[in-house]
Amino acid sequence: MTMIKALTRLLVAGVAAAYLHAAAPASAEEVEVKIGNFTFGPQDLKVKAGTTVTWTNKDDIPHTVVSPNAFRSKVMDTDGKFTFTFTTPGTFKYFCSLHPHMTGIVIVEAQTGGM
Amino acid sequence: MTERDDGMNRRKVLECMTWAGTGVLWTITGGVPASLGIIDEAVASPAKGFTFLQISDSHMGFDKPANPNVKGTLEEAIARVQTLPAKPSFMIHTGDISHLSKPSEFDDADQIISRAGLNVRYVPGEHDLLDEDQGRLYLDRYGRGTKGAGWYSFDDSGVHFIGLVNVVNLKAGGLGNLGNEQLEWLEDDLKGRSASQPIVVFAHIPLWTVYPEWGWGTEDGARALGYLKRFGSVTVLNGHIHQVMQKVEGNLTFHTARSTAFPQPAPGAAPSPGPMKVPDDKLRSMLGIACVTFKQNEQRLAIIDTPIQK
Numbered sequence: 001m002t003m004i005k006a007l008t009r010l011l012v013a014g015v016a017a018a019y020l021h022a023a024a025p026a027s028a029e030e031v032e033v034k035i036g037n038f039t040f041g042p043q044d045l046k047v048k049a050g051t052t053v054t055w056t057n058k059d060d061i062p063h064t065v066v067s068p069n070a071f072r073s074k075v076m077d078t079d080g081k082f083t084f085t086f087t088t089p090g091t092f093k094y095f096c097s098l099h100p101h102m103t104g105i106v107i108v109e110a111q112t113g114g115m
Numbered sequence: 116m117t118e119r120d121d122g123m124n125r126r127k128v129l130e131c132m133t134w135a136g137t138g139v140l141w142t143i144t145g146g147v148p149a150s151l152g153i154i155d156e157a158v159a160s161p162a163k164g165f166t167f168l169q170i171s172d173s174h175m176g177f178d179k180p181a182n183p184n185v186k187g188t189l190e191e192a193i194a195r196v197q198t199l200p201a202k203p204s205f206m207i208h209t210g211d212i213s214h215l216s217k218p219s220e221f222d223d224a225d226q227i228i229s230r231a232g233l234n235v236r237y238v239p240g241e242h243d244l245l246d247e248d249q250g251r252l253y254l255d256r257y258g259r260g261t262k263g264a265g266w267y268s269f270d271d272s273g274v275h276f277i278g279l280v281n282v283v284n285l286k287a288g289g290l291g292n293l294g295n296e297q298l299e300w301l302e303d304d305l306k307g308r309s310a311s312q313p314i315v316v317f318a319h320i321p322l323w324t325v326y327p328e329w330g331w332g333t334e335d336g337a338r339a340l341g342y343l344k345r346f347g348s349v350t351v352l353n354g355h356i357h358q359v360m361q362k363v364e365g366n367l368t369f370h371t372a373r374s375t376a377f378p379q380p381a382p383g384a385a386p387s388p389g390p391m392k393v394p395d396d397k398l399r400s401m402l403g404i405a406c407v408t409f410k411q412n413e414q415r416l417a418i419i420d421t422p423i424q425k
Contacts, residue, residue: 037387038329060179060390062215062245068287075215075245078179095287098241101330103287 032056033104035063035076035096040104049111052085063102067094165272168196168206168233169317169405171354172374174242175223176214181377181390182398185214189227191423192375192404196231199406204271206233209354209372210240210282210319212257221256239265240319240355241282250283266297268304274409274416275308277301279318281333291320291333291355298335302342310345313409313416317352323362323369326382331356340367350416352407356388359405359420370418373403399424 029051034041036058047053055065057076065073065082070092073082086092086108096102173189182188196203208228213220221243228235237257244250254265261267264280279301281291293301305314316322322339324332333339343349344365351369357379362369377390378401385391393401403422410417 038389039387059387060181062242074247077215093287097285098245099330100285100287100289101328 030054034058035102038063038096038099038102040102043104044107045105046107046109047086049087049089049108050085051108052083053106054081054083056081062098063096064098065094065104066097067092067106070094072097165274165410166199166201166203166406166408167271168199168203168231169209169352169354169372169407170196170206170228170375171209171319171372171405172211172240172357172376173208173224173228174211174214174374174376175220176217177376177390179377179390181392182402185376186223186227188399188402188423189224189375190230191399192402193227193231195404195421195423196233201408203233203406206231206235207276207278207317207352208235208237209317209352210238211242211354211374211376212237212240214242214376216243216245216252218252221252225256236269236276236278237265238278238280238318239282241285244282262300263294263297266300272409274313274315277304277314277316279316279322279339281318281320281322281336286334289334290324290327290330291318291322291336293318293333293335293339298338298342301339305342305346308346311347313348313350314343314346315350315352315407315416316343319353320355321353321360321369321371322351323364325356325360325371329382329388331382331388343367348416350407350418352405352418357391358401368416370405372405373401373420373422375402375404375423378402 031045031047031051031053033053033055035055038059045053057063057078057080060078062075062077064075071084076082086106089108089110092106092108094104170192174185177185212224239250239253243253246252250264258265264283266278266280268275268277279293279297281293284294285292320333321331322333322336347366349367351367353371356371357374357377358371358381359373360371378393379388380391400422403420406419406421408417
């Protein structure tokens with residue numbers, strides 16, 4: 001059991017590291033998501049608890065970032081930003097309330113050994 | 116395509132009009148649409164009977180390269196209204212009055228649109244519900260006498276008009292949304308009406324599925340259309356996609372109007388549906404208004420899309 005747990009943790013950490021490496025090479029605690037061409041980039045994020053994610057709208061049309069029961073940005077016009085710090089582990093699906101076909105996910109994992 | 120009553124093949128004429136790049140005028144006789152002619156002819160022969168206007172997507176406050184002067188083009192669109200040979204009875208605005216739901220944006224729209232001297236009936240677009248209270252501002256301004264998020268119906272000259280709201284409570288991954296409460300209201304609103312009464316339904320997002328990949332459709336639109344099927348003549352007027360598009364399905368005629376602010380690409384023609392930058396001398400040919408005529412004696416409804424400038 002402990003073996004499987006440890007392996008899983010390793011695997012999850014590996015995947016998270018791969019994501020973080022792609023998304024935010026500068027820091028593990030600050031991650032950027034760019035909104036462009038009506039898509040969130042990256043669309044799927046894996047972060048550790050405590051990570052702050054900043055969305056920036058690069059489109060010529062306003063967008064929002066809404067995760068029911070978790071967070072709701074104000075409308076972001078071009079170059080507008082929204083920042084949210086994920087303190088609790090979990091899966092946060094979000095979308096743009098103006099253009100609901102725009103969706104994304106943030107998976108938040110416990111910071112250290114909490115699993 | 117010069118005759119008004121020749122019953123010429125509709126598709127052929129629509130194709131022809133697409134090619135002409137000007138606009139469309141067509142009629143509905145007993146629920147069967149037939150084409151009429153292009154704008155110039157329509158303007159040349161003033162409509163008799165009952166006419167109303169549709170404007171859409173004025174996006175006051177938008178200032179990006181696709182059109183840095185949306186006030187100017189709205190002014191031009193309203194000036195076009197004033198040149199129409201037959202004075203319309205009223206105007207509908209199918210949403211996205213403002214770009215960011217700011218009071219100043221609504222003020223600008225009201226100030227310019229009022230120059231037409233017409234009573235205006237509104238439905239909101241998703242850009243009109245961006246205030247802190249998610250639509251309170253819109254309802255305070257435009258929602259008097261409406262139900263729920265701003266839906267309502269009224270009769271004018273024998274035609275039953277229904278303004279629907281499909282931009283509230285949008286669900287992740289979904290399209291436009293009417294919601295159960297509004298659909299129940301609609302079913303009730305139509306109950307007991309004669310199937311021969313012409314119906315005009317207007318809402319911001321197309322009620323038919325234009326292009327789901329870009330969210331251009333209404334999740335529960337089919338249920339609304341189900342309630343409308345028994346009527347002999349149903350015309351559905353929408354905005355949102357900033358281009359003229361039409362479809363006929365049995366007795367239902369679907370039509371989207373141009374924006375007065377900026378064009379958007381044809382479905383799938385660009386990486387995203389964002390504002391489309393076109394050469395300055397082309398812009399005004401891609402913005403415009405729609406003029407809808409109901410001829411009482413002939414039981415027909417005609418829609419003319421008029422660009423601000425050819």
